[in-house]
Amino acid sequence: MxxxxxxxxxxxxxxxxxxxxxxxxxxxxxxxxxxxxxxSVLLDTIAGLIRPDAGRIFLDGKDITxxxxxxxxxxxxxxxxxxxxxxxxxxxxxxxxxxKKLKDSQIHKRVAxxxxxxxxxxxxxxxxxxxxxxxxxxxxxxxTVASEPRCLLLDEPISxxxxxxxxxxRALLRKINANGQAIVHVTHDYxxxxxxxxxxxxxxxxxxxxxxxVEEIFHHPKSEFVARFVGIRNFFKGQLEKLDEPQxxxxxxxxxxxxxxxxxxxxxxxxxxxxxxxxxxxxxxASQTSARNNFExxxxxxxxxxxxxxxxxxxxxxxxxxxxxxxxxxxxxxxxKRVWVSFKASAVKYVEG
Numbered sequence: 460m461x462x463x464x465x466x467x468x469x470x471x472x473x474x475x476x477x478x479x480x481x482x483x484x485x486x487x488x489x490x491x492x493x494x495x496x497x498x499s500v501l502l503d504t505i506a507g508l509i510r511p512d513a514g515r516i517f518l519d520g521k522d523i524t525x526x527x528x529x530x531x532x533x534x535x536x537x538x539x540x541x542x543x544x545x546x547x548x549x550x551x552x553x554x555x556x557x558x559k560k561l562k563d564s565q566i567h568k569r570v571a572x573x574x575x576x577x578x579x580x581x582x583x584x585x586x587x588x589x590x591x592x593x594x595x596x597x598x599x600x601x602x603t604v605a606s607e608p609r610c611l612l613l614d615e616p617i618s619x620x621x622x623x624x625x626x627x628x629r630a631l632l633r634k635i636n637a638n639g640q641a642i643v644h645v646t647h648d649y650x651x652x653x654x655x656x657x658x659x660x661x662x663x664x665x666x667x668x669x670x671x672x673v674e675e676i677f678h679h680p681k682s683e684f685v686a687r688f689v690g691i692r693n694f695f696k697g698q699l700e701k702l703d704e705p706q707x708x709x710x711x712x713x714x715x716x717x718x719x720x721x722x723x724x725x726x727x728x729x730x731x732x733x734x735x736x737x738x739x740x741x742x743x744x745a746s747q748t749s750a751r752n753n754f755e756x757x758x759x760x761x762x763x764x765x766x767x768x769x770x771x772x773x774x775x776x777x778x779x780x781x782x783x784x785x786x787x788x789x790x791x792x793x794x795x796k797r798v799w800v801s802f803k804a805s806a807v808k809y810v811e812g
Contacts, residue, residue: 466514489771492662542587555606593624626658692779720751738806739780746801
């Protein structure tokens with residue numbers, strides 16, 4: 460559907476080089492990378508705000524590289540609101556519909572539908588300057604979706620929101636995507652990438668270092684940079700169980716025939732857990748500490764890391780622990796040895812899937 464081929468653009472210190480990727484209908488493609496690697500430049504180039512120095516952009520097989528932004532059938536939502544301050548919320552959402560010269564009755568019906576879908580019905584008479592950050596982003600999305608874009612581009616749409624508004628926005632974006640909308644989402648936050656993306660492209664130095672599914676990026680990084688950037692080797696998809704005992708503050712997360720304890724107040728359902736390898740300990744016997752997660756397994760690999768040594772243990776699924784070289788010697792660790800791994804429930808980070 461959207462095909463980006465060998466795009467390059469130099470803007471002084473910022474540059475993208477020979478970037479290529481494809482996004483199919485219904486996919487949620489996340490461009491993940493640190494600040495300054497060219498993510499926003501790439502997004503603006505796809506939208507038509509910037510002309511590339513080289514490369515082509517195709518939408519539904521049509522070359523749109525030189526086409527005007529108004530003709531591209533691509534919607535763009537920025538990090539900060541770009542609503543028209545002199546218009547009400549109703550008029551902001553109605554604006555792209557009026558540009559299509561629809562009848563007033565059609566506009567009113569469509570605005571009402573969008574306002575309901577984006578939880579903005581009670582905001583229609585208000586001005587943008589009276590809205591909260593989350594409300595403003597919902598209205599921006601509603602206005603953009605009203606134009607019926609073939610592909611929706613999102614430039615850090617959650618980063619400026621407060622902690623309470625972020626889960627609501629993620630749920631809304633998942634809903635938009637579930638309705639078949641193709642999305643390209645730029646972020647530096649890997650938790651956003653995990654909770655939203657069906658596919659991820661990790662950017663490094665103005666180019667894409669790796670493209671793959673969420674599981675591929677976290678489990679099989681193709682370069683040292685990707686492994687270091689995502690920073691999480693222990694990454695599991697599964698199901699968060701319901702809270703059986705109200706007084707309990709830990710939950711059970713089941714995956715690959717295993718059950719982990721996690722400290723979270725998220726609703727039950729499918730999702731991911733992540734545990735930093737630094738938070739995993741290894742011993743020759745079960746842990747006698749307060750750690751709620753204890754598993755016996757077999758060492759399958761011992762790999763020197765940038766700092767310390769990474770020990771991979773198969774407990775039914777592979778778990779990585781980062782320990783010191785001295786600990787490897789003291790514990791007499793070697794491939795094939797049976798050991799215990801442990802980590803606290805508080806070390807388990809849960810992300811809704």
